[in-house]
Amino acid sequence: MSDHYVKVKVQLEQMKSFGENAEKEGVPTEEQAPVSSPPASLSPDPSSITIAGRDASDTSITCKQGLNRVKSRSKAGKEDKNSCGKHISDLPLHGNVVSAHVGKNLNRLGHDRTLHIKGTGRILQGKLETNGNYVTVHPSKNIQDARREEGFKLARKRRPVTVDSSKAKTSLEALKLSIKQLKWKEFPLGRRTACDIYWHGVSFHDNENIVSGQVNKFPGMIEMLRKINLSRAVRTMQDLFPEEYDFYPRSWILPEEYQQFSTQMRMVKENDATVNPTFIVKPDGGSQGDGIYLIRDPSDLKVMVGSQAKQAVVQEYIQKPLLIDKLKFDIRLYVLVKSMEPLEIYIAKEGLTRFCTEPYQEPSQKNLSHVFMHLTNYSLNVHSGNFVHSDSQNTGSKRTLSSVLYRLAAKGVDIKKVWSDIIALVIKTVIAVVPELKVYYQADIPPGKPGPTCFQILGFDILLMKNLKPVLLEVNSNPSMRIEHEQEVAPGVFEYVPSPVDEEVKVGVIRDTLRLMDPSHKKPSISHLRPGGFEHGEEIPMEAETQERCQDEGGALPSLCLKQVYPKYTKQFNYLRLVERIAVLFIRFLGVKGNMRLGPTAFRTFIRTCKLSNSNFTMASVDILYIDITRRWSGSMSDSREAGMGLQAFVEAFFYMAGRRFKSLVLKDQVWSLLEQCEAQLESQLGVEDRRSASCSRALPRAIKTQTLGLANPLLSSPAPLRRAASQDYRLHQRLKPRTLRANVEN
Numbered sequence: 001m002s003d004h005y006v007k008v009k010v011q012l013e014q015m016k017s018f019g020e021n022a023e024k025e026g027v028p029t030e031e032q033a034p035v036s037s038p039p040a041s042l043s044p045d046p047s048s049i050t051i052a053g054r055d056a057s058d059t060s061i062t063c064k065q066g067l068n069r070v071k072s073r074s075k076a077g078k079e080d081k082n083s084c085g086k087h088i089s090d091l092p093l094h095g096n097v098v099s100a101h102v103g104k105n106l107n108r109l110g111h112d113r114t115l116h117i118k119g120t121g122r123i124l125q126g127k128l129e130t131n132g133n134y135v136t137v138h139p140s141k142n143i144q145d146a147r148r149e150e151g152f153k154l155a156r157k158r159r160p161v162t163v164d165s166s167k168a169k170t171s172l173e174a175l176k177l178s179i180k181q182l183k184w185k186e187f188p189l190g191r192r193t194a195c196d197i198y199w200h201g202v203s204f205h206d207n208e209n210i211v212s213g214q215v216n217k218f219p220g221m222i223e224m225l226r227k228i229n230l231s232r233a234v235r236t237m238q239d240l241f242p243e244e245y246d247f248y249p250r251s252w253i254l255p256e257e258y259q260q261f262s263t264q265m266r267m268v269k270e271n272d273a274t275v276n277p278t279f280i281v282k283p284d285g286g287s288q289g290d291g292i293y294l295i296r297d298p299s300d301l302k303v304m305v306g307s308q309a310k311q312a313v314v315q316e317y318i319q320k321p322l323l324i325d326k327l328k329f330d331i332r333l334y335v336l337v338k339s340m341e342p343l344e345i346y347i348a349k350e351g352l353t354r355f356c357t358e359p360y361q362e363p364s365q366k367n368l369s370h371v372f373m374h375l376t377n378y379s380l381n382v383h384s385g386n387f388v389h390s391d392s393q394n395t396g397s398k399r400t401l402s403s404v405l406y407r408l409a410a411k412g413v414d415i416k417k418v419w420s421d422i423i424a425l426v427i428k429t430v431i432a433v434v435p436e437l438k439v440y441y442q443a444d445i446p447p448g449k450p451g452p453t454c455f456q457i458l459g460f461d462i463l464l465m466k467n468l469k470p471v472l473l474e475v476n477s478n479p480s481m482r483i484e485h486e487q488e489v490a491p492g493v494f495e496y497v498p499s500p501v502d503e504e505v506k507v508g509v510i511r512d513t514l515r516l517m518d519p520s521h522k523k524p525s526i527s528h529l530r531p532g533g534f535e536h537g538e539e540i541p542m543e544a545e546t547q548e549r550c551q552d553e554g555g556a557l558p559s560l561c562l563k564q565v566y567p568k569y570t571k572q573f574n575y576l577r578l579v580e581r582i583a584v585l586f587i588r589f590l591g592v593k594g595n596m597r598l599g600p601t602a603f604r605t606f607i608r609t610c611k612l613s614n615s616n617f618t619m620a621s622v623d624i625l626y627i628d629i630t631r632r633w634s635g636s637m638s639d640s641r642e643a644g645m646g647l648q649a650f651v652e653a654f655f656y657m658a659g660r661r662f663k664s665l666v667l668k669d670q671v672w673s674l675l676e677q678c679e680a681q682l683e684s685q686l687g688v689e690d691r692r693s694a695s696c697s698r699a700l701p702r703a704i705k706t707q708t709l710g711l712a713n714p715l716l717s718s719p720a721p722l723r724r725a726a727s728q729d730y731r732l733h734q735r736l737k738p739r740t741l742r743a744n745v746e747n
């Protein structure tokens, strides 16, 4: 064994023990990275691999082994692999560590007769709400015994979980395989009676008549993840937390920010003539690289966009990406938003990497139009003569993430750091889009109507810079779940052939998403069990539960390839959720159910209720502020179905008022202070109202009182810390409303 391999082995061992410690201590920055075992076919020679940024003499990673062109293949056996295509025996997986650790704790807790949540010292018992359902916790029993008992009961009674796959579109193949592995029941043509799970290929609205069960799309996700909206949401967070959100390249929204863009560029160049930045222009509705081009000067944009001035994002181009085999590549990571209330995020331990097919050179006027050099999209590169379809996960133009991380680890890269940076990027991005998603959610699923709950798999596209810093390129609300690819089997004859790499990764992601959403195994998550749970990071024994579950099911399913990162790392990221608190206020004052915009009267009511006007900021100034901001935003919103002030405009108004009131503070503290004030005002008002109403309507049931008082939002009827923590308990229901969507579907 070479020195080199010894080093790698030591690193993997360290990662293992690190994973154990991190799990025990809840350390967020030290995640178990998804590393595969050394691929048998790959003999990385340290001398031929150089990490750019570590060795200045070479800016690329070069593998001696050339890229082999491989034709289509047969399906590989998978019995002894885990869901993400890794041999379980190769690497001590996180899940095993978690199970053992958590199991031990649970047993001990069981003997204590009460459940003490680490770090809170709270005692939990009785009925608790989970995603809208009430469950009973047995405080006096050993938790695991209770679960096992429950599991047996369920197994006896259980009917298979039903899945409506009639709208699954291109994810159908992977979905079918997943359902089969789980021994669930598929309804490919839909079903008259309700199904447990509805799998949609595009949007929440693919099927308009769902009143129960779970749908694999959130309303509004497509809109929120369009390039402009995502850029706006991240920019708001960059204004508040510039350092935390430095993973997203500087972006301008076209055409409205064209002037800003060209002025800033001119100033940059005037300050330093040697600076020669490149920009990438991405049409708002585009996907798969469609309509994307590079420019070096704002004036190129004018020429290229012309008078039509299409909506687009122009973004700083990352000129020095990390290279492997001299090629640029990006990472496709699958992320499950399991629930928005409470926020629950899972990351797939395995992902894909997509490689360019022409060796990379820094952008120059000559190579700007070389798409195979600059754009990593599979849909583009597959048409290059250099594209390599490979059966192997660690060669070819599409590889597993773990095989790439292994290559990097082999060269001594601290991949634990890379992985934890990626996790942080994902959590922060989801936190950025959740506020507006909540507005969409309450519009489509208003309180009082029966409706489904939602979850969604997102596709994060991430680029590693030469210095190994991950950069967010975009988030796809409909990541391609195809497990086959088009291939030229004879000259001019194309046919779909199975793609082993896609199958390994995507079937694992879908199957394990389904396992997590299994309605017969809904369990209270720790964040539900714990009032004020946002304040405390906590380990949730999902993997242990699932393994138990597999035995109940009599199956031999591998351990989950999805890893919970939120609420697990709540402690580290919760402070970023300021805009979400603003969104909760916004929703509180929307008034008419189903609205997404605040009218002038509602805005005034908000100002009055929260006591934000005074002699320096009169109601007349409030009206002017409303008109001013709303007019500006209505011009820039592509989706202006309703008149009034949308969330983004409201956030701007909120920032403005916070700035006026708390001049000496930095923006995030200004906003935090104003939020505290508003929430305290609402709370005290609700207290008064509650007392008043209690005296005149003692006999009214609580639900009716709540409605009478306009307190549909329980956030505002609870003590401040709990209220903030428990936006998760805010239950939203459905209003079925057809939408015309320009969907970004990667299929």
Ligand code: ADP
Binding pocket: 249, 280, 282, 286, 287, 288, 289, 290, 292, 315, 316, 317, 318, 319, 330, 374, 375, 376, 377, 461, 463, 473, 474
């Ligand atoms: P699309 O939705 O059309 O795929 P992306 O934003 O993913 O749009 O961009 C397409 C490709 O362009 C990415 O996969 C990546 O290779 C490249 N790219 C995008 N943004 C940048 C950037 N800021 N710097 C460098 N490369 C980028």
